[in-house]
Amino acid sequence: xxxxxxxxxxxxxxxxxxxxxxxxxxxxxxxxxxxxxxxxxxxxxxxxxxxxxxxxxxxxxxxxxxxxxxxxxxxxxxxxxxxxxxxxxxxxxxxxxxxxxxxxxxxxxxxxxxxxxxxxxxxxxxxxxxxxxxxxxxxxxxxxxxxxxxxxxxxxxxxxxxxxxxxxxxxxxxxxxxxxxxxxxxxxxxxxxxxxxxxxxxxxxxxxxxxxxxxxxxxxxxxxxxxxxxxxxxx
Numbered sequence: 001x002x003x004x005x006x007x008x009x010x011x012x013x014x015x016x017x018x019x020x021x022x023x024x025x026x027x028x029x030x031x032x033x034x035x036x037x038x039x040x041x042x043x044x045x046x047x048x049x050x051x052x053x054x055x056x057x058x059x060x061x062x063x064x065x066x067x068x069x070x071x072x073x074x075x076x077x078x079x080x081x082x083x084x085x086x087x088x089x090x091x092x093x094x095x096x097x098x099x100x101x102x103x104x105x106x107x108x109x110x111x112x113x114x115x116x117x118x119x120x121x122x123x124x125x126x127x128x129x130x131x132x133x134x135x136x137x138x139x140x141x142x143x144x145x146x147x148x149x150x151x152x153x154x155x156x157x158x159x160x161x162x163x164x165x166x167x168x169x170x171x172x173x174x175x176x177x178x179x180x181x182x183x184x185x186x187x188x189x190x191x192x193x194x195x196x197x198x199x200x201x202x203x204x205x206x207x208x209x210x211x212x213x214x215x216x217x218x219x220x221x222x223x224x225x226x227x228x229x230x231x232x233x234x235x
Contacts, residue, residue, distance in 0.1 A: 008034075020050055025057050028064075037068055053084050062094060071098050087118045096128070105132060120208050121173045130170065130201055170205075 011027040024047030031040035044061045051057060058081050065074035075098045081091040096111035109132045112125040119125070169178040 015047075022047070022051060022054060022057065025054075025060060028060060032064065037064060040064055041068075052080075055081060055085065055088065059090055062091075066094075071101070074098065087114060089115055089118055089122075093124065096125075100128075108132075116205060116208055120205060123171065126170060126205065129205070130167075132201075 008027065008030050011023060011030060015021065015023050015027055024043050028040040028043040028047070031037070031043060041061065041064050044057055044064065048054060048057050048061070058077055062074045062077045062081075065071070065077060075095060078091040078094045078098075081088050082095070085091070092111040092114045096108040096115070099105070099108040099111065109129060112128050115122050115125040116129065163181075166178040166181040169181070
């Protein structure tokens, strides 16, 4: 009997002796290492019956599904995670990626927005949200917007340079400075829809970032107060 089989047999025995434990995850991982995905999936599904909100177990099941191109099952499993943990980053990102692959950018936008509520600087989510447009302008409208900016004295090259600078600032979470650049462009062409939409989305990102920072600051102040009170009590 080889060592891998020894480990599996030991884990199977432990799971049988402790049916309420979470050892089923370790057993499933061993099956996974041997490319025995059928047993791995069955093992996790059975274990989750007793631990329905064991997030690590559900994430493992999602990954097992994805590794076998079972995207529908993976998506549904992520939805189960979100049913009790709506801000779970892994589940929201996975649902977003699957939605994009199926052509549903609207749903992807919603999932990525959830990610940004928890992690405002997430590059993947920020990149998608800034690109996303509910109503893509027709080409003639885009040309009119460029013409409007040109008439005010800004060339295409200057426009692109400003936009690149704004995107760089966004990647560094310097949202307020990026908004200022969009305001500069809009001061020359107030009806440029693309820029207006980018600015609106960026303002939303900035507000989420500020809100997150304020919550962290408040928590730190609360903790400081607790430590101070504890210190005086101790002395």
